[in-house]
């Protein structure tokens with residue numbers, strides 16, 4: 001009868017609905033379809049920050065699992081990670097919470113660990129490391145700014161002199177006037193060197209004009225950017241040096257305040273001229289570097305090695321404060 | 331003042347009808363046939379219009395958000411926006427509005443004409459409460475069918491958004507990226523939220539339409555008036571309830 | 581609620597084991613807004629009696645019947661069925677009463693068969709086979725077998741009325757109320773209805789109230805007759821008393837002269 005057909009349709013419709021709800025549930029609440037697949041490891045942190053259930057766990061940038069649960073355990077926060085069964089995590093691998101962007105999507109990054117170490121078992125705890133979050137980064141940058149300001153103030157004083165003795169600028173002025181001819185010649189040489197470079201002659205020229213090498217360099221540089229917090233120390237040192245300069249101590253102090261040193265400088269600038277002459281003619285090691293193609297291959301290989309080495313650091317997250325900012329922003 | 335008393339009267343008689351219907355719940359197994367028939371009318375026959383409308387709502391949502399989000403480079407969040415708005419708000423509300431237009435009006439018309447042509451009176455003299463055989467099966471049916479309609483509305487709406495996101499020149503976001511964004515900010519809780527809303531709305535629409543139909547007085551002309559009143563009341567109720575349910579579920 | 585009705589010895593159309601009920605109308609008044617439809621009407625209907633209520637159109641007969649089944653609430657006075665308030669919902673649960681509506685009031689979404697079977701199914705009076713038997717019997721009595729699977733919209737006016745009567749019969753009521761049962765029927769069918777009413781009374785002692793303009797019916801089967809005019813009872817007595825009545829209103833109502841020379845509508849104008 002029509003009635004049984006109606007019942008069948010309603011039944012089918014209802015089952016369809018239940019199935020769809022179930023599928024949605026499974027997809028959105030972290031794919032519990034795979035619930036029994038994989039093993040668990042525990043990662044303890046002082047704070048999970050923005051981490052939430054369902055966030056990814058990545059190793060070397062590859063998704064290997066996800067955060068199944070977050071919980072408070074005593075004085076720390078724990079994330080229960082479910083790792084797919086075919087992935088082994090070394091016992092000395094380190095987990096960090098990584099911010100993948102400024103808008104607060106997070107994942108847990110696990111580094112590869114060492115080849116020799118044992119594998120983590122189900123339920124084991126993984127080592128963790130704390131990465132500074134955006135707030136602490138910002139405050140560090142603020143401090144950095146203050147220090148730079150102070151250092152620049154000192155530098156300014158040293159450069160312009162304090163009224164009695166001439167400042168660095170005046171001294172340099174004098175130096176340049178006295179050595180004008182030599183400098184002009186040097187500049188000429190430099191120019192011919194850079195011309196060559198521009199035309200892609202010699203290793204350095206290649207270095208500058210070869211796009212492959214360039215991108216390698218670029219990525220190396222971006223990692224180097226990560227080391228920028230060393231600038232802090234550098235600036236502190238610079239300050240000490242400047243103090244010494246003022247007191248007439250050390251090399252630059254002598255240069256600026258000591259007539260004999262100035263004479264030495266004159267001589268060394270003359271020497272530099274002969275050196276640059278030689279360079280331009282392709283004499284000596286550096287000269288070869290500038291004029292000879294053979295070295296380029298070696299450089300390229302070195303660059304690749306450096307790149308790979310830096311890659312390995314990736315999953316531990318950016319190493320430094322500035323690095324975090326750089327990663328967050330770009 | 332007159333309107334106020336009428337509103338209060340309406341609320342009172344609706345609640346009374348609800349209590350009456352609930353008191354007949356034990357008879358529900360015996361009314362299986364009626365229940366299935368109502369499921370068919372409320373769920374199955376309403377599906378096409380729900381699917382069509384939610385598809386286009388999803389599409390338009392993707393189009394509009396794509397257009398405005400492009401300005402500040404947040405295009406990749408279209409999936410999240412479409413997904414969440416449909417799951418939490420538009421899906422359930424749209425289903426309920428369609429239900430009011432399609433089912434609420436039909437219920438009001440049917441019960442009003444039964445009232446006007448004394449069929450309801452006949453039932454009462456037979457000691458067969460209308461709440462039992464006319465209202466209860468419909469309420470049960472809408473409770474079962476509403477989540478089904480709502481989840482289909484959600485999914486169809488999401489897919490509508492995905493298609494537009496892919497094939498619109500200035501958006502051009504592939505479905506995987508779209509659904510990744512959709513999943514990123516959405517939990518099942520959000521969908522569940524929407525389903526609960528749909529359930530509440532659907533129940534309210536059917537109950538109110540039944541009540542208005544049963545309280546029709548006068549001649550055939552009043553049937554039309556009752557239908558209009560049922561639909562208008564349902565729509566207002568949906569929006570009012572929406573606010574409160576949303577608040578309660580936040 | 582079905583238990584008392586499931587006894588095996590029950591006859592098809594009434595319950596011999598449950599006594600017939602009385603109806604008492606005490607000082608009943610009803611107004612719709614400003615319109616006073618019933619004005620202090622009082623009378624009694626004895627158990628097992630056939631009471632015929634007559635009166636001009638619009639005099640309030642249908643309204644009065646609705647009070648007896650509790651579909652209208654009195655503005656004044658009260659109506660009791662077997663001592664119970666007719667307006668109370670419990671009364672309908674304890675006393676089976678059936679009203680044949682003037683307009684039929686059939687369930688338009690159901691076939692004739694299901695119209696009749698609904699009551700029996702909802703109250704689980706019998707199993708499906710028993711229900712079938714009862715329904716077919718009632719349809720047979722009213723010559724409706726052919727219409728069993730038709731919908732009310734496919735029936736003629738007289739057929740609808742017969743279905744309404746059949747639907748009341750299958751309920752096997754203790755109190756049977758007919759609102760103009762013969763008004764749309766041919767003379768033979770009208771006579772059949774009169775016979776059914778009389779039979780139910782004689783054999784099963786059903787209390788019956790019939791609203792009708794049918795003089796044959798009233799003068800042949802009524803135990804007592806009441807005449808309602810303008811919301812007031814102007815006559816109450818046996819059918820013999822009715823025949824003998826000298827009240828001009830009654831005489832004119834029962835034997836109106838068709839006076840073409842001086843038509844009633846022209847009299848009203850002057």
Ligand SMILES: Nc1ncnc2c1ncn2[C@@H]1O[C@H](COP(=O)(O)OP(=O)(O)OP(=O)(O)O)[C@@H](O)[C@H]1O
Nearest residue numbers: 612615617635636637638639640641642643644682
């Ligand atoms: N629900 C109602 N609302 C307002 N007025 C009503 C209502 N029901 C009946 N009336 C009025 O009450 C009066 C009596 O109506 P009723 O139906 O009882 O007449 P009746 O005696 O049955 O007439 P007929 O023989 O034509 O059926 C009429 O004037 C009618 O207009």
Ligand SMILES: [Mg+2]
Nearest residue numbers: 641642682759
């Ligand atoms: Mg009438």
